Amino acid sequence: MPAYVVLTRERTHDAEELATYGTKAKAAREGHDPQPLAFYGDFEVLEGSDMEGAVILRFPDMAAARAWYQSDAYQEARKHRFQGADYRVFLVDGVENI
Template structure:
């Protein structure tokens, strides 16, 4: 069953760190079954607090998503994201 990783950027705290994250993230996706569906495009808040942006990434399974998130390559670059902005992140299982 497919799974989706969703990150919402609440507030940028260090643009330089965030740019380093954006530059390095693609290398962590190489040779993995990842499909980027949304990447900081236009959005409209329907309910809740405003956000600056969001990313939605599709994986073939929750395990594949967690394998990527837990990988050394992703964890190494994720520190840039954590220093660059305040995010909320989640994994959601798709429907069958």
């Protein structure tokens, strides 16, 4: 069953750190092959707090999503995300055809 990692950027603090994160996060995808379904495209907040953008990554299952997130390469990238912006990140199990 697919799983999704959703990242919402709420507020940027340091654009340079965020650029470093972007470079390192892209490299951290190697060997994990997430499928980007949304990547900072146009959006509209219908309810809840405002945000600056969002990313949705599809993985084959929860284990694959966790393996990517917990990988050494992504953990290194994540340090720069923490310095660059406030994010909300969550993992959600997908569903088969309803």
